[in-house]
Amino acid sequence: xxxxxxxEKIPNNVNLSEDRTLQRALEHWQPNYLQWWRDMGxxxxxxxxxxxxxxxxxTPEGWANFDHVKxxxxxxxxxxxxxxxxxxxxxxxxxxxxxxQEVPGEHRANLRRMIVTQGDTEPASxxxxxxxxxxxxxxxxxxxLFQINVEEGRHLWAMVYLLHKYFGRDGREEAExxxxxxxxxxxxxxILEAFNEETPDWLAFYMFTYFTDRDGxxxxxxxxxxxxxxxxxxxxxxxxxxxxxxxxxxxGISRVLSRTAAxxxxxGIEDPEEVRKxxxxxxxxxxxxxxxxxxxxxxxxxxxxxxxAATFYSTGLKGRYEETKRDDDHLLKNNQYKILDIANGxxxxxxxxxxxxxxxxxRDDYIRDSVxxxxxxNRVLEKAGLAFRLVTPHKAFNRHIxxxxxxxxxxxxxxxxxxxxxxxxxxxxxxxxxxxxxxSLMGRVVEPGKMANWIAPPPVGINRQPxxxxxxxxx
Amino acid sequence: xxxxEQIVLIRQHLIDPEVCIRCxxxxxxxxxxxxxxxxxxxxxxxxxxxxCNACIxxxxxxxxxxxxxxxxxxxxSLEEQFSWDELPVQQEVPEDSAVExxxxxxxxxxxxxxxxxxxxxxxxxxxxxxxxxxxxxxxxLNKNPVTATVAGNYRLTAADTESDIHHIVLDFGNQxxxxxxxxxxxxxxxxxxxxxxxxxxxMYSVASPRSGEREGYNNLSLxxxxxxxxxxxxxxxxxGSNYLCDLQKGEQVQVTGPFGANYxxxxxxxxxxxxxxxxxxxxxxxAMTEHRRRMFAKGQPLDxxxxxxxxxxxxxxxxxxxPLLKLPPAFIDMHLAFSRQxxxxxxxxxxxxxxxxxxxxxxxxxxTYVYICGLKGMEAGVMEALREACSAAGMDWAAVHAKMxxxxxxxxxxY
Numbered sequence: 008x009x010x011x012x013x014x015e016k017i018p019n020n021v022n023l024s025e026d027r028t029l030q031r032a033l034e035h036w037q038p039n040y041l042q043w044w045r046d047m048g049x050x051x052x053x054x055x056x057x058x059x060x061x062x063x064x065x066t067p068e069g070w071a072n073f074d075h076v077k078x079x080x081x082x083x084x085x086x087x088x089x090x091x092x093x094x095x096x097x098x099x100x101x102x103x104x105x106x107x108q109e110v111p112g113e114h115r116a117n118l119r120r121m122i123v124t125q126g127d128t129e130p131a132s133x134x135x136x137x138x139x140x141x142x143x144x145x146x147x148x149x150x151x152l153f154q155i156n157v158e159e160g161r162h163l164w165a166m167v168y169l170l171h172k173y174f175g176r177d178g179r180e181e182a183e184x185x186x187x188x189x190x191x192x193x194x195x196x197x198i199l200e201a202f203n204e205e206t207p208d209w210l211a212f213y214m215f216t217y218f219t220d221r222d223g224x225x226x227x228x229x230x231x232x233x234x235x236x237x238x239x240x241x242x243x244x245x246x247x248x249x250x251x252x253x254x255x256x257x258x259g260i261s262r263v264l265s266r267t268a269a270x271x272x273x274x275g276i277e278d279p280e281e282v283r284k285x286x287x288x289x290x291x292x293x294x295x296x297x298x299x300x301x302x303x304x305x306x307x308x309x310x311x312x313x314x315x316a317a318t319f320y321s322t323g324l325k326g327r328y329e330e331t332k333r334d335d336d337h338l339l340k341n342n343q344y345k346i347l348d349i350a351n352g353x354x355x356x357x358x359x360x361x362x363x364x365x366x367x368x369x370r371d372d373y374i375r376d377s378v379x380x381x382x383x384x385n386r387v388l389e390k391a392g393l394a395f396r397l398v399t400p401h402k403a404f405n406r407h408i409x410x411x412x413x414x415x416x417x418x419x420x421x422x423x424x425x426x427x428x429x430x431x432x433x434x435x436x437x438x439x440x441x442x443x444x445x446x447s448l449m450g451r452v453v454e455p456g457k458m459a460n461w462i463a464p465p466p467v468g469i470n471r472q473p474x475x476x477x478x479x480x481x482x
Numbered sequence: 483x484x485x486x487e488q489i490v491l492i493r494q495h496l497i498d499p500e501v502c503i504r505c506x507x508x509x510x511x512x513x514x515x516x517x518x519x520x521x522x523x524x525x526x527x528x529x530x531x532x533x534c535n536a537c538i539x540x541x542x543x544x545x546x547x548x549x550x551x552x553x554x555x556x557x558x559s560l561e562e563q564f565s566w567d568e569l570p571v572q573q574e575v576p577e578d579s580a581v582e583x584x585x586x587x588x589x590x591x592x593x594x595x596x597x598x599x600x601x602x603x604x605x606x607x608x609x610x611x612x613x614x615x616x617x618x619x620x621x622x623l624n625k626n627p628v629t630a631t632v633a634g635n636y637r638l639t640a641a642d643t644e645s646d647i648h649h650i651v652l653d654f655g656n657q658x659x660x661x662x663x664x665x666x667x668x669x670x671x672x673x674x675x676x677x678x679x680x681x682x683x684x685m686y687s688v689a690s691p692r693s694g695e696r697e698g699y700n701n702l703s704l705x706x707x708x709x710x711x712x713x714x715x716x717x718x719x720x721x722g723s724n725y726l727c728d729l730q731k732g733e734q735v736q737v738t739g740p741f742g743a744n745y746x747x748x749x750x751x752x753x754x755x756x757x758x759x760x761x762x763x764x765x766x767x768x769a770m771t772e773h774r775r776r777m778f779a780k781g782q783p784l785d786x787x788x789x790x791x792x793x794x795x796x797x798x799x800x801x802x803x804x805p806l807l808k809l810p811p812a813f814i815d816m817h818l819a820f821s822r823q824x825x826x827x828x829x830x831x832x833x834x835x836x837x838x839x840x841x842x843x844x845x846x847x848x849x850t851y852v853y854i855c856g857l858k859g860m861e862a863g864v865m866e867a868l869r870e871a872c873s874a875a876g877m878d879w880a881a882v883h884a885k886m887x888x889x890x891x892x893x894x895x896x897y
Contacts, residue, residue: 250541
């Protein structure tokens with residue numbers, strides 16, 4: 008069923024009204040969610056009319072409906088992609104069986120853990136971004152921020168629905184806990200480290216939406232291959248929403264680069280200090296932000312060798328990125344994969360059973376995708392006739408998970424000493440001064456069509472609206 | 483004809499590589515797998531895209547909504563598109579060129595095997611008649627096809643003719659598969675092609691009316707010609723058509739669809755329908771005629787007229803020849819054209835249109851909807867005959883035609 012019932016308290020396309028117990032449980036959770044949104048959602052956005060995209064059904068014709076919606080009256084709900092009756096478990100030991108509509112008892116704990124981990128990232132990013140509305144570089148950007156926020160909130164709903172519907176009392180408790188943990192909270196932080204980092208400025212926001220939401224694309228894609236069909240359908244619909252979040256990041260950085268390049272050409276300058284005097288973000292600072300967000304994000308894929316990942320795969324719970332498009336046996340019992348290790352003070356490749364290296368497989372897929380986007384950013388510089396090029400750091404650089412957690416590795420992939428690290432870290436990762444400089448540029452620009460000095464306007468508006476459209480009305 | 487050869491232009495659907503963020507949403511959304519990617523770009527295959535626009539709204543960037551008008555022979559290949567850093571600029575288009583848009587050229591009919599893009603060079607309506615029933619489209623796609631059971635398969639053309647056309651009935655049991663006259667379905671032939679990839683879907687117009695091939699049963703029929711040679715006469719064994727023609731009763735078929743939102747019949751009882759077709763192009767005409775015939779048989783109010791021009795080489799090769807002859811003249815004004823009858827001059831549909839010029843123009847002046855379907859070769863002759871008939875009646879064909887196209891009243895599908 009594709010139609011979303013908006014007449015219900017909780018909009019849904021899962022016939023919620025036919026399951027009174029579940030409906031009551033979710034209606035009990037809803038006020039807590041709204042309270043969480045009031046406490047931790049976007050700062051000072053109450054009463055704004057925001058030009059938001061809302062799904063009216065989950066088919067291509069209906070899922071992107073645009074209109075001004077008063078914050079926070081966005082109708083969060085439960086939307087699953089259309090069911091494929093013939094869907095099978097496509098990998099692992101259950102390959103070829105019909106996809107599961109209920110949780111297999113023996114995999115219950117693992118599935119719950121995966122759903123909770125994914126669910127925990129969704130409200131975390133809302134929390135990380137809550138102050139950004141106060142420094143939006145344009146009306147257009149402010150709208151994009153709110154769109155991302157409401158959809159991250161909806162992704163939380165999606166995971167909470169699964170917990171409530173399929174995991175009984177445990178699930179309800181986990182759903183409560185999702186609202187109790189908070190990003191960066193000393194006592195009760197979010198589960199994954201990257202989601203406890205601050206997103207203090209819009210450069211960080213664009214980097215986050217480019218790199219970390221792209222992690223979302225890969226994780227959701229791997230989960231959408233799951234043999235547990237409700238999880239697969241949930242993730243498939245979330246992926247359609249995630250795309251916009253990555254777009255905000257990719258185009259945001261392009262616009263920053265474009266503006267910086269224009270100023271550099273206009274004044275014939277290259278020295279970062281000179282560039283900063285013109286109120287735009289110098290290219291080395293952008294590179295350092297990139298290094299930080301790239302390395303923190305690839306940690307999200309987990310340890311390079313993981314027996315959990317092997318179990319998730321073998322039991323059909325979590326597949327690989329584009330699992331069904333791959334030409335192997337989808338069992339992987341006899342396959343090997345090369346992972347990185349350190350031997351004699353150097354990085355070396357080592358073959359390990361692929362099943363144990365599935366985190367690394369997903370990470371490498373992700374890295375390929377990320378690197379391609381960085382090449383697109385470089386074309387902005389290339390077109391402007393600048394010699395500077397952004398590069399992604401080596402995947403062992405600045406890692407806090409897995410083999411390299413306790414090692415110092417340079418961005419170009421050399422094992423280095425603590426001393427060399429300390430001497431160079433300010434060139435490789437954003438320094439306090441860098442962050443303070445970027446923060447100094449952040450001032451609110453919300454008049455339609457106007458842009459902050461440090462960023463170029465977008466090439467096209469949202470939903471074919473002009474760039475100077477009033478995307479957010481402040482009432 | 484001495485007219486200079488017209489350059490056929492297409493509107494090619496392209497993705498702007500400068501704006502696209504490679505999020506994969508378009509590829510995931512495309513119902514007929516026309517979108518693909520390499521490590522560099524997402525691109526649209528011009529041989530597959532039918533302009534259904536399902537990809538447009540889910541795209542977060544707007545990069546998907548780009549179109550270039552260019553000669554069909556110069557369409558950008560996948561390889562070219564993969565190599566782009568930015569979109570090519572729109573080249574100047576000669577003013578007198580005919581332009582096809584994918585939206586107008588919904589892929590509906592497979593004569594030669596493979597996805598047939600509507601080859602129509604005449605302007606055709608991009609919208610359905612105002613009173614058309616609302617169609618369901620894209621309910622079942624490659625990723626979730628529906629399984630139908632063959633309820634019947636018999637040869638329509640005489641056994642001693644070269645042309646092997648089959649009438650195939652597919653039953654959907656209790657599965658939801660609503661179809662309207664003029665819509666088409668996709669068939670997924672089992673197995674793989676020479677590159678080891680699963681066969682892509684083949685499109686076929688449905689020959690039965692909305693109430694089913696057998697009224698009250700959840701089934702539909704197709705009119706399929708067995709393809710044994712390509713357009714140039716070279717021996718080629720069509721994958722889809724041979725698979726379908728060889729099916730036995732009780733076998734199962736993977737079906738996608740329904741497809742098509744424009745080539746639909748008017749629903750108001752006063753509307754006239756002018757149908758011009760050849761060979762298996764008769765499938766949608768049979769569907770529309772049968773829908774009206776059932777209304778007629780039940781005594782339902784029906785003021786509109788039906789007029790049919792139908793061409794084949796011989797009566798033995800004309801699908802549905804027998805049943806057609808049983809229709810009363812009060813119900814349908816029928817003109818059959820045969821081009822290979824011994825002892826008779828060759829006659830084509832355009833000749834019959836000229837002969838019936840007065841009746842045709844009388845109809846064109848009224849609340850009439852025109853449907854053309856068949857081999858591409860018929861199109862120029864038919865258009866010329868319609869122009870001549872109008873001219874003889876003092877009507878301005880260009881104006882009539884343009885108005886009908888705009889109002890969803892002129893539908894052309896040729897291949």
